Amino acid sequence: xxxxxxxxxxxxxxxxxxxxxxxxxxxxxxxxxxxxxxxxxxxxxxxxxxxxxxxxxxxxxxxxxxxxx
Numbered sequence: 001x002x003x004x005x006x007x008x009x010x011x012x013x014x015x016x017x018x019x020x021x022x023x024x025x026x027x028x029x030x031x032x033x034x035x036x037x038x039x040x041x042x043x044x045x046x047x048x049x050x051x052x053x054x055x056x057x058x059x060x061x062x063x064x065x066x067x068x069x
Contacts, residue, residue, distance in 0.1 A: 008050030008066035
């Protein structure tokens with residue numbers, strides 16, 4: 001399992017799949033995903049909790065606001 005930092009809250013999130021898991025029997029699921037926002041062309045990795053806190057049609061500014069809350 002790999003880990004990546006959430007751009008919203010700063011927590012380290014488990015990333016499933018990829019070459020790191022090719023020879024293991026890991027059953028833990030991914031804790032987030034990378035989102036690309038059409039509104040401003042930015043790309044951010046967010047945990048699922050932060051994704052739930054985003055408004056409809058989010059921007060990079062909304063992601064920055066997650067860390068301030």
